[in-house]
Amino acid sequence: MAIEKTDVVIVGVGAAGGILAAELGKAGMKVIGLERGPRLKTSDFEPHDELRYFQRQDLRPDPKRMPVTWRPNAKATAHPIPSQNNGNQAGGGTVHYGAVSWRFHEDDFRVRSQTIERYGADAIPEGSSIIDWPLSYAELEPYYERAEYELGVSGKAGNLKGKKVDGGNVFEASRQRDYPLPPLLNDQVGANFEPAARNLGLHPFPTPHAILSQRYKDRPGCTYCGFCQAFGCHVGAKSSILVTKLPEADATGNFKLITGAMCYRVNSDNSGKVTGVSYYGPDRSDNTIEADIVILAPFIYDNVRLLLLSKTEKFPDGLANSSGHVGRHIMAHIGARAFAAFDDRHVNVYMGPSAQKNSLDDYNADNFDHKDLGFIRGAQISAGPAGLEGGPLGTAMSMNPPPGVPRWGAAYRDFFAKYYTRHTALTGQTENLPYADQAIDLDPNVRDAWGLPAPRMTYDWRRPNEKARVEFIQKKMVEIGRAMGAAQVWTAPFGPGAPGAHHQGGTRMGSEPHESVVNKYSQSWDVPNLFIMGSSTHPTMSGFNPTLTIQALAYMTAEAIVNRYRKNPGALI
């Protein structure tokens, strides 16, 4: 058993962990990062191989070795989900993600208060466990800006210092600075979507992406190859943590990355502090790192699992869980989809950055009046490939044919042969609410390749509020598809309640220790030298993708550790 000592150990070096590694290293702290996967290079991503990366998910956890199980309710038996959203290598999910990079809206940080102020307390759906975030947009804004400029995000401002800017997202919260890079080039998806949406009185705009539209910080601009979501970028234009923060961390001389390391326990002592972590090496060796600060930054499954696995006599319900909220209030985006197929033009949806190419924010957050609609909160609507990746295999697996066309045989062949290059999908990414019974715990029946119990999700999105929202959004998407001049517009059926994308919650942040796991610095209320990072801390999820918010929070935590915690270790609040 090897024992190493360091100032800080970070478990999981992805969207949040990579930022903390670089920033704490720059401040002179000795940092060890543990990563269960490999550290890949840009040259590893040369193969534009849909089978390997989209279908077989080579950059994501192998569900056979690292199962995550799901059941719709506590009476059902859980089974492994077929694919996971998160990454499995240094850089985490930012290596393969679609790089959609939003700032949340002002009201995304105060869903409970906003809803009560505008619609009354009765508008909060029964059983929903929404709380306000313990910080405001204004407080996080400098860190959003820092993430956009340090990592490299391309987009067009829609609200610059309170002034609305046509062509950007006019619903976005006020920003002090425009994006560091202009938006990515429009393609035929945008050329069809934007005029149609404008004709309907809506406000379309190019989706902001952490993908370089031109050369920036010695990295080249995007080649528009289209092998984007699910793939690593073959030129390094995607602003993944792998090509942005990890080189910065290396340059400090204070950072050591250990790959192939599966962390299985956070160690603690009787004083109520954590002392480090234990992990299995690739050779199955059992190793320990002793550290003054432990930062957990894997995906939400392992944040929850590690806390539950690290229970002691002092922490009988799991580490950092005196509130009993560890593993609760899980959320996931559901992708409501419609398809628009054209007879008179090609769209060539396989070209260009593939995830959520162009967006609408008119029906997101509380940007529209929900009075008498039967639901609260909304969805971000976007246009792009059905599978967020436009190759023919991804499209065949993701696009259900229109009514009257079977899934196979000559009629399907002719449909797909004609419309593969002549269609676009519309996706509504819905802000599903947290409910206390949506949870992650330890599966009593399924274990991973290391013998650890699998994280088990109990989740069913089909709540009255959520179903009403999805129906509303689907109608809007069909209207947009028709306005685009499509020969056919149809919708996709829904799955059986399973969680969709961007799983969040499980260690939520809050203002009160009794109803949350961490404070706004992602610091455990119970254990002051333990920080729990990532989207598991989100109390509500927004209709927007979470990564830029994860990154802004990581910058904020890094600053608080360097400027305050280091001088005076203890609770930051």
Place this chain on the structure above:
Amino acid sequence: MSKHDEGRRAFLVALGAGAAATTALVPDALAKSNHQHQADAPAMDHAGMAGMSARHGAFFNDEDSRTIAAFTERLMPGAPGKPGATDADVLNYIDLALAGPYADEQYFYRCGVAQLDAHCTQSYGKPFRNLTSAQQDETIAALEQGKAPAFVWPTAQAFFNTVHKHTMEGLFADPIYGGNKDFAGWRLVGFPGAQPEFTPEDMQSREAFTREPIIGLQVRAKSVKG
């Protein structure tokens, strides 16, 4: 996982030297002689012929290979100017996959094919591979709808869904994996393959992309003309 993947790749590349991954490099003369050889085979219906002409040998026996070749061809049938599963050598893709990365699905296929033949023998007095195309379509529809009582495990729908998924993979995955022969799947739908870049003009065009030939991971086609 990466180690496993490298092993899989090495395996496929090694196989490809003699079989699938280099199909586009097979000289026309050799391809013609293969067809000539098949013409000498005993006469049988089209689906059976498809089974004989498709390469296999890594996993399936001859009978089962005919079954899978016929099944996948009915899922994505070929027609003049419209390459189908046989043209794309989907059988070869599935055969190699079951011998390698999908080895844990071998038993699933064994049981599935046995149940399929039991169902067809009950319904038509013959195994699937010897049915007419119309009977095969009727059978596949019954599986898709879960109306094939001979199936226990895998269920009829699970078997249908798996073969359907693997057929799409064999049609549309890069030829390095043994299917999508001569870019048959990509030619069917108009996909130009692993292009390294698209220009602003490409993205502003409302026409099909023809600026470059189809590009695969290992070989470049002479032309995108299908």
